[in-house]
Amino acid sequence: MKLLLLCLGLTLVCAQEGNSDVVRSNFDIPKIAGEWYSILLASDNREKIEENGSMRVFVEYIDVLENSSLLFKFHTKVNGVCTELSLVSDSTGEDGVFTISYDGENKFRILQVNYSQHIIFYLENFSDSFQLLELYGRVLSCWCSSWGGETREGRKPGDRVDFPVVPWDLSPH
Template identity: 70%
Template sequence: MKLLLLCLGLTLVCAQEGTSDVIAGEWYSILLASDHREKIEENGSMRVFVEHIDVLENSSLSFKFHTKNSEPCSVFSTDDGNNKFRILQVNYSHHIIFYLENFSDSYQLLELYGRNEFVEICQKYGIVKENVIDLTKVDRCFQARGNGVA
């Protein structure tokens, strides 16, 4: 199962003392990229949305994902084969970039996860949560950028 592979692949990530306190918690999927686009497009096997990362007693990581295929959002439970999984970049307060290399179907996947501390910062300045707009869910005029790609 893919979740087991992800946990095993990240066993060493939390080997340092104190890491578990900073990596565990809520995360949000921001960007996905793959050299096999069909894997991350709608109904793709790797179109997953992270909700939570936990650190297990053996220092491996456990992820709670959701996927949205032909049915409403459900807990992620597909298996996409033999994977090598590692962290490319991390700022535990803000973001993590994961790199996955799949050897069964021969593809690569990069995932950017972020924290949602922005809402807490807004609330400190008197801006209520209802007045925060998630721009990742709207058309951000990418087509207007220099390369014309949406």
Template identity: 35%
Template sequence: MKIVWPSLVLVLVCAAQETPAEIDPSKVRGDWRTIYLAADNKEKIVEGGPLRCLYRQIECINGCEYLSLTFYVKLEGTCQLFHEVAKRQEGDVYIIEFAGTNVLRLIHVSDHMLVTYIENYDGEKITRITKGVAKGDSYTQEEFQKYQELNSERGIPNENIENAVETDCSPLVSPGGNSMQSHRDTHRGTSVKRVL
């Protein structure tokens, strides 16, 4: 088993590698909201699914050498807060242990839209996932089309797109610009922080 585990991570990292997009850390930092999720194994991202992670904040640390993610997941009927910090690996991927091993890449970054691509290995199979997030609470038609294109390029059926906004259980940043910290302080869900 000791040989299989490193080999699997290497396979996942190699599979996730493509020509790396140049990441502008200033466009990654800040408060984000998950708008859409899609996966080739849809049961992982439906409401109550283990990988229906709803991003709230993403930070690039040290020129994106580290990626900090703040997100919520509804587990056992309760919306729970998580913080993950991962170090960039070769090929501009980040490895995150959450409901299995996840190889994460930022595949599209603009001023108001960010898309992550994740390959999750749960011990039995690999699930490919995209998460489309925005600075606001929706995508324009052009942004949604871009999101669909990114899914198609990765073999994820667009009929598997889930609208995350409709069932979002997590606190939001207020339109007045109040920080997320005030929402975190009053949220009663579990908070977990890990550095990988």
């Protein structure tokens, strides 16, 4: 339920009714390649995304490989030191659905993307049975300004941001 509520909050940030640039199916995977910023993480297992949590990773970029796999370059803290982490996810053949081995076996899907602004991923972990929702933005400062005038310099990783709840459908399209 907590994940659903957090997901609904993310929708407020991303949902732009009538915006034809938001894609929810028939994804053009090569267009997601490039630099991204981690904006928000949500999980039904909060420990996974809290300080020192295994899923508390911050994206730097996504690369699309020739076999349609995705290469993610993340940063995470290991023993208090910021460490680079590269992970490859494999396409399942389903539109926008991938598998990845990290902290167990996972399947994730793209829920929506505006290739020049944001992407939302929904991840299911089958080893520890938790769910994760990730919002990445192309430019961090544009998201912060929509949070009431905060600046990139004024926002620190891990700052809590609360959003009102609005309807959202998590089912695959």
